[in-house]
Amino acid sequence: MxxxxxxxxxxxxxxxxxxxxxxxxxxxxxxxxxxxxxxxxxxxxxxxxxxxxxxxxxxxxxxxxxxxxxxxxxxxxxxxxxxxxxxxxxxxxxxxxxxxxxxxxxxxxxxxxxxxxxxxxxGEEDPLQVASVVRGAFEGFVAKSPNIWRLKDHDEDSLTVYPLADFHLGMFAWSKETEGPDWDLKIAERVLTETFQELVERAPKSRKAVILGLGDLMHADSHKNQTPGSGNIMDVDTRYQKVLPKLCDIIIQCTEFVRHKHAEVEAEFKAGNHDPASTVAIRTGLDLYYRNDKHMTVNTSPSPFWWHGFGVNMLCGTHGDGAKIKDLPGIMASYKREMWGSSKSCHAFTGHVHHELCTEKDGTRVYSLRAPIPSDAWHSAEGYLSGRSMYGFHFHKDKGSTGRSEVEIL
Ligand SMILES: [Mn+2]
Incomplete structure (x- = not known):
């Protein structure tokens, strides 16, 4: 002493x-x-x-x-x-x-x-003290990786299609003007990835999955910040050179969620009227990113249509600014006669109008999907108001459609 x-x-x-x-x-x-x-x-x-x-x-x-x-x-x-x-x-x-x-x-x-x-x-460590130190170190920690585990017991006979429609990334909305939520590049990144993560977490454990880019993922197609066709001036958050790489990041993040959950994944990106040139860049970027991943296929077809046969199902996707919704069943039958002939359950997905609609013609269902984003000043002034959602559609190779998952953004 x-x-x-x-x-x-x-x-x-x-x-x-x-x-x-x-x-x-x-x-x-x-x-x-x-x-x-x-x-x-x-x-x-x-x-x-x-x-x-x-x-x-x-x-x-x-x-x-x-x-x-x-x-x-x-x-x-x-x-x-x-x-x-x-x-x-x-x-x-x-x-x-x-x-x-x-x-x-x-x-x-x-x-x-x-x-x-x-x-x-x-001194010898007190386990309770160690536990409290570890707990303290992780206080306020937000995990970046999703709560999605690699599954071993996939449903071999099922497919989930995740349409990515009308992100209009780079669009800017000012709540005071639009009477809706604020929107910019940063908010978009957070909301889109968080919503999509929840969607994937909720989806069934299908072995196969498709990420279907339905166009207008970019708001502007160049630094001019105008629509490529009609030249309308758009409300854009920031530089094109900043938005396009950010979109690729968001798509890769979403794809990683899907890659974690499902065993075999395909991705295909169709052009919209806002982003015909940027879509080529998105396809190329994703194809290069996943070139060495044997469980991931990026289809680089420049066709405005996506086709997919899965057992009894025939699936199609396109942006929606070109072929009319009522014509899609006929287009499916004419362009892919063999697939059409062997299918019993036919579904087509479109975006473009940002609101939900499901029409059926001659036994083929055509979906028009909501966009996950709020209205910009022009849409708000025109009174084009829609709800916001992201979706997953599920199919069984023998039983056809088995339902859908949806996460609404309120
Ligand atoms: Mn469009």
């Missing part, structure tokens, strides 16, 4: 008793109720602190280091010189997380401690 330094108060009391007892060690020790050796030790400490004279008493925490007297011709004391130094360090405190392993002391001839070495080692 570390020794507490003797207080000046105790020493002064000892000196007083010692002087009153005519400097008798035996009497003083008896009166103080201490051993002679203790008395001797106290007097030595008192002397070092200058309490017994003839030098001035040391200040608290100091002791006499050197004392000298200059003697005159007649043997009288001419002057006295006293040097003081700190009486040694304060109490040693064990650092947090450490415990005392051992101690060594250096004493002088009088047994007074002149130096002390305290050996410490790291």
């Amino acid at each position: 570390p020794t507490r330094p003797l207080s000046n108060e105790v020493l002064q009391k000892t000196i007083d008793v010692y002087i009153a007892s005519m400097r008798s060690w035996t009497d003083s020790a008896k009166k103080l109720g201490i051993a002679r050796s203790t008395l001797e030790h106290r007097l030595k400490v008192a002397k070092r602190r200058g309490m017994l004279g003839p030098m001035p008493k040391a200040l608290d925490g100091f002791e006499v280091k050197e004392y000298s007297e200059q003697i005159g011709k007649n043997g009288e004391v001419k002057s006295r010189s006293t040097k003081y130094s700190p009486e040694g360090g304060g109490q040693f405190e064990v650092p947090d997380g450490y415990k005392i392993k051992g101690e060594s002391v250096l004493t002088d001839a009088d047994g007074q401690i002149r130096a002390r070495w305290v050996k410490t080692k790291e």
Whole structure:
């Protein structure tokens, strides 16, 4: 145990008793109720602190280091010189997380401690303390990776189609003007990826999946910020050179969610009226990104139509600005006669008008899908208001359509 330094108060009391007892060690020790050796030790400490004279008493925490007297011709004391130094360090405190392993002391001839070495080692870790430290470190941590686990028990006979329609990335909406939510590149990235993640989490565990880009994923097709066809000026958040790479990031992020959940994934991107040139870049970018992934196929067909046969199902997709919805069943039958002939359940997906519609003609269903974005100033002024959703459509190779998943954005 570390020794507490003797207080000046105790020493002064000892000196007083010692002087009153005519400097008798035996009497003083008896009166103080201490051993002679203790008395001797106290007097030595008192002397070092200058309490017994003839030098001035040391200040608290100091002791006499050197004392000298200059003697005159007649043997009288001419002057006295006293040097003081700190009486040694304060109490040693064990650092947090450490415990005392051992101690060594250096004493002088009088047994007074002149130096002390305290050996410490790291204390044994308290598991509860470790747990609380780890918990603290992760406070406020938001996981970047999705809560989607690679599945081992896929439904071998099922397919999920995830249409990505009308992101109009780069579109800018100011709530004060549109009476709807604010929208810009940053908000779009967050809302689109979070919604799509939820959609994938909710989808059934089909072995196969298709990411179907239905066009107008970009709002502007160049730095001119006009619609490529009619040249209408658009409200654009930022530079084309910034928006296109951001769109590729968002699509890759969405594709990664799908790649995690499903075993075999295809992606195909159809051009919209807003982004015919950018769609070529998106296809090329994705194709290059996944060129070494054997579970991922990016189809780079420049056709405005997507075709897919899956068991009894025939599926088709196109942006919706070209072929009319009512004509799509006929187009499916004419362009892909064999697929049409062997199918029993036919479905076509479109975007473009940003609101939901499902029409059926001659047994073929044609879906027009909502966009996941709010209205811009022009659509708002025209009163073109629609709800916002992202979808997944599910098919069984023998049973046809098995329903859909939808996440609404409110
Ligand atoms: Mn469009």
